Amino acid sequence: MVGFDDKTLGAYVDGELSVDEARAIDAALGSDPGLRARIAAIREATLATRAAFALVEREAVPERLIAAVRRHPPRRRAVALPKLDLAHLRDRRVMAPVAAAAALLIAAVIGVFASGLTDSSAPDQVAYEDSWLDQVKRSYEGYAKVDHAETQTRVDVDTLGSGGGEQLGAWFGEHLDRQLDVPDLSTHGLLLKGGRLLIVEGRPSAQILYVTESGSPVALSVVPSIGRDQVISAQGGEDANLIYWRARNYGYALIGDLTLETMKELADEIAPRQSPAT
Amino acid sequence: MKRWNSASEAGTTFVSQGIEALLPRLRRFARGLTGNVADADDIVQSACEKALGSASQWANGTRLDSWLYRIIHTVWLDELRRRRHRNGTGLDEAVEEPGGDVVAHVEARLRLEEVRRLMAELPNEQRAVMLLVCVEGLGYRDAAEVLSVPIGTVMSRLARGRAALLTRLGEAPRRVADGRRG
Structure with missing residues (x-):
């Protein structure tokens, strides 16, 4: 193992190297078993640490902490985000650099632990549960099931009059560090209803809300998300389908109870129009 | 017909709602720093109150979680300066009990308990970075901003x-077998 120190190898495991730097390590991996072993060990340390604290996030938050947050005005109740099975929605940015070694690592370090837990709390799943797609899906569930009036950081397009889409984009612009193009999807039978601000992976994010002619909700989420650009991809679900892509440090996710074909058409129309302000 | 909120009101509410949504992750970070439940929740509560009291200082377009991690870390360092760190083992007090094979479960818990114990033995600055990057998933730039380094x-x-963790993990089975776990 020549030429790479632990700082560099750690950055490789964490996805922090440039493409060229990562390729240099990739090229060396094939002929350097010592390098492979060291990278596996660094991944082991990472996932063991993550697993050791994973269950804390699943504990019930003490009432005193919730009360401390809600004591501060304005204090209408926040939208509750329901717990979902997140196993099928994983962050590709995190998955990419570790996917190949994850199974080996879990078996080597915490496989015994995994065998004793329910499926949804296995360490490898817990490790990725804060992915932006997970949060987008949870926020959609909140939109579909919770009384919208309780969400203060939300605007209904009915209040905007003519040019509602542009004004909604301006409203988002007040809160986000980018201008946002609000697509008019009426030719596809989608009526613009409004938008809301969300916290996704700790960053302010936008969710544009539509309904179909039958009243079914459809949401377009725009989430700051560092990572390589990603082509449009699809995931089917029981209650809703999901189409997502990444471009220029933003992740886009369209979710709703439409056919995948329809959603792909929508994504093909939306994607070229979304470009962050420079 | 609903009216839309002013930017300042919406922003304050946004922070409040965001903090509440982030509480599980804030508790996890604080638990890793302090090593016990009570200290961690005290720090999170203090940090939340500070954050809400200065919500206007959070800049839109930046990560809310990073801002909160920074406040938690600062509160913890202040606390360390005021008193000696009581390094408890309270992490398991509120952890749900998974089912499954008893022997496997016990072995797994010992292993994860060992990792937590080894983390607690790391110098505070190494532990904070490990928690931010490996557990909370922050990128290097965000972690650097949280810690101001x-x-x-x-x-x-x-x-x-x-x-250090790998070295000590390699020694851990021997310590467990010898009954010398801390």
Whole structure:
């Protein structure tokens, strides 16, 4: 193992190297078993640490902490985000650099632990549960099931009059560090209803809300998300389908109870129009 | 017909709602720093109150979680200066009990308990970086901003923390077998 120190190898495991730097390590991996072993060990340390604290996030938050947050005005109740099975929605940015070694690592370090837990709390799943797609899906569930009036950081397009889409984009612009193009999807039978601000992976994010002619909700989420650009991809679900892509440090996710074909058409129309302000 | 909120009101509400949504992750970070439930929740509560009292200082377009991690870390350092750190083992007090094979479960808990114990033995600055990057999933730039250190320092502390953890994990089975776990 020549030429790479632990700082560099750690950055490789964490996805922090440039493409060229990562390729240099990739090229060396094939002929350097010592390098492979060291990278596996660094991944082991990472996932063991993550697993050791994973269950804390699943504990019930003490009432005193919730009360401390809600004591501060304005204090209408926040939208509750329901717990979902997140196993099928994983962050590709995190998955990419570790996917190949994850199974080996879990078996080597915490496989015994995994065998004793329910499926949804296995360490490898817990490790990725804060992915932006997970949060987008949870926020959609909140939109579909919770009384919208309780969400203060939300605007209904009915209040905007003519040019509602542009004004909604301006409203988002007040809160986000980018201008946002609000697509008019009426030719596809989608009526613009409004938008809301969300916290996704700790960053302010936008969710544009539509309904179909039958009243079914459809949401377009725009989430700051560092990572390589990603082509449009699809995931089917029981209650809703999901189409997502990444471009220029933003992740886009369209979710709703439409056919995948329809959603792909929508994504093909939306994607070229979304470009962050420079 | 609903009216839309002013930017300042919406922003304050946004922070409040965001903090509430982030409470599980804030507790996890604080638990890793302090090593016990009570201290961690005290720190999170203090940090939340500070954050809400200065919500206007949070800049839209930046990560809310990073801002909160920074406040938690600062509160913890202040606390360390005021008193000696009581290094408890309270992490398991509120952890749900998974089912499954009893022997496997016990072995797994011992293993994860060992990792937590080894983390608690790391120097505070290495532990904080390990928690931010490995557990909370922050990028190097965000972790550097939380800790107010250069990215190179984040990389160095991470490398040292991981190396120490791996070395001690390699020794851990022998310590467990000898009944010398801390």
